[in-house]
Amino acid sequence: MSLMSEHVWMDGNFVPFDQAKVPVMTHTLHYGYGAFEGIRAYERSDGSSHIFRLEEHIERLFESAHILGLVIPFAQSEINQACVEVLKKNKFKSGYLRPLVYLGSEAMGLGALNNTVHVAIVSWQWGAYLGDEGLKNGIRAKISSFNRSHVNVNMVKGKICGQYVNSVIAKREALKAGYQEAIMLDTQGFVSECTGENLFMVKKGVIHTAPYGSSILGGITRNTLIQIAESLGYEVKERLFTRDELYTADEIFLCGTAAEVTPVKEVDDRQVGTGEPGQACRQIAEKFFAVVKGDDPEYPHWRMDYTLD
Ligand SMILES: Cc1ncc(COP(=O)(O)O)c(C=O)c1O
DSSP, X not given: OOOOOSEEXXXXXXXXXXXXXXXXXXXXXXXXXXXXXXXXXXXOTTSOEEEETHXXXXXXXXXXXXXXXXXXXXXXXXXXXXXXXXXXXXXXXXXXXXXXXEEOSSOOSTTOOOOOEEEEEEEEOOOOTTOHHHHHHOEEEEEOSSOOOOTTTSOTTSOBGGGHHHHHHHHHHHHHTTOSEEEEEOTTSBEEEESSOEEEEEETTEEEEOOTTSSSOOOHHHHHHHHHXXXXXXXXXXXXXXXHHHHTOSEEEEEETTTEEEEEEEETTEEOTTXXXXXXXXXXXXXXXXXXXXOOOSOGGGEEEEOOO
């Protein structure tokens, strides 16, 4: 995987990748007070390109900034357009987009109220986040010894830079223990989500996922899959559930912009269902990939088409 691209959008201008740098006194670098998004652009089977649910991602970016009390010095429509331009300028028919809102370097210390709010947008080629094999056949997950932040410890509905220490510490623990992903419980012990993915489990044909109002990030892929699952005739229940319900689930799958739809074949060394991706996961993933990569005409409002000049 290469993180390279030719051009990076910084505060309204394109700069060459190797000049897209920030001063070491950048406030967000020290304290994590900033927000970001992760967005995928796909090339479909007819050769066309689109950005998946761009407007919803940029809306969440603005919400994250608002939660932090930061005013982004661009209109939402300008950031939408800038994302399209980043892909076009880099001649990317598909790719991953990372808009980042960060505080400048005028003042240090926690109480720096007046630092400039900057926006950068970078793009790179990112394959299957949890590996091609994981995407196809499922991953091994572990319940983390770290909890997902309590809703009044961190602002869990925001995609806020510093909050990802919680995710990274859990992810590193899981990887070092030989698993591919960590499942995080909330501070009451209910299943929340993973380090960068929401989680679904299936029991007797019914799909369950933690409620939007709990400690989870309101994932755009989660919302996508709920709509797809319901249109396929599945009942989706948003409710709290415990880790032992996971142990006896027929299916578990994770979802996110990076992870797309990834089955879980094992939790805490217990096989999930048959150990193969289950029927609900397969059907939902098939529809998801047909919409984003194939030629399925449904949900056109989720796709913002663009063409390279
Ligand atoms: C903690 C967390 N949960 C869930 C998700 C999935 O969200 P989305 O589907 O909007 O990418 C992400 C990724 O953004 C995440 O970082």
